[in-house]
Amino acid sequence: MRLLVSVRGPVEARAAVAGGADVIDAKDPARGALGPVRLDQLAAIRRVVGAARPVSAALGDARDEAMVAAAAAAASPLAFVKLGFHGVTSETRAQRLARAARRGATAATALVLVAYADWRRADSLAPARLVAVAAETGAAGLLLDTAWKDAPLFALESPDAVAAWVAAVRAAGLFAALAGSLSGRDFATARAVGAALVGVRGAACIGNRRGRVSQDRVAALRRLVRAAPAPSVGAFA
Numbered sequence: 001m002r003l004l005v006s007v008r009g010p011v012e013a014r015a016a017v018a019g020g021a022d023v024i025d026a027k028d029p030a031r032g033a034l035g036p037v038r039l040d041q042l043a044a045i046r047r048v049v050g051a052a053r054p055v056s057a058a059l060g061d062a063r064d065e066a067m068v069a070a071a072a073a074a075a076s077p078l079a080f081v082k083l084g085f086h087g088v089t090s091e092t093r094a095q096r097l098a099r100a101a102r103r104g105a106t107a108a109t110a111l112v113l114v115a116y117a118d119w120r121r122a123d124s125l126a127p128a129r130l131v132a133v134a135a136e137t138g139a140a141g142l143l144l145d146t147a148w149k150d151a152p153l154f155a156l157e158s159p160d161a162v163a164a165w166v167a168a169v170r171a172a173g174l175f176a177a178l179a180g181s182l183s184g185r186d187f188a189t190a191r192a193v194g195a196a197l198v199g200v201r202g203a204a205c206i207g208n209r210r211g212r213v214s215q216d217r218v219a220a221l222r223r224l225v226r227a228a229p230a231p232s233v234g235a236f237a
Helices: 010-019 039-049 065-075 091-104 127-136 159-171 184-192 215-227
Strands: 002-007 023-026 055-061 080-084 110-116 141-145 175-178 197-200
Touching (some): 002 010, 002 215, 023 039, 039 055, 080 141, 127 159, 141 159, 159 184, 184 197, 184 215
Parallel strands (some): 080 110, 110 141, 141 175, 175 197
């Protein structure tokens, strides 16, 4: 399992790299769960990280096909871009938006679709429905996140339910990632359910998720990711 740390600029990117994050993710927490950073900030993050780590970026929640394609093109090339579907409840509509992002991104940039555990509140597709959308539109993986940050992922979905979702994602030939106000104590569960990657923002910051990323906190999280055992919990033991 790998550790992704979301950063909003080059100073935080430098701290995340020094702390040992496996993936540096460009995201502006002031703009929501998938808030994109400005393009100049993304360019600065990429310069700081260089070839030291893969860089990903949030594109935001999809609304318009042309805008999604343009955003993916402007962000590329990256390891991957993340696309959410807040307000999208039609699989057909989600497929069109995902295909637009896939067209806009360079061939070297993978597409990751974002499902929300609080999907009813977000007026979005249920995570299980988004698996088929990802498989049909050339996505490389899915991320299960939370649209709101007032409850962590495993408070909204049981480990057994998340494990079943991860299994469905992997059966579709995709990788599964988990995020959503996760802390170090969640990493053992994330590994046990089969997540390939775990993403954090608030846990890596001094203060809340709008604070600043700390090298020491990233280093501590990295140690927990590496050390996390697979606990015996329920059906996914």
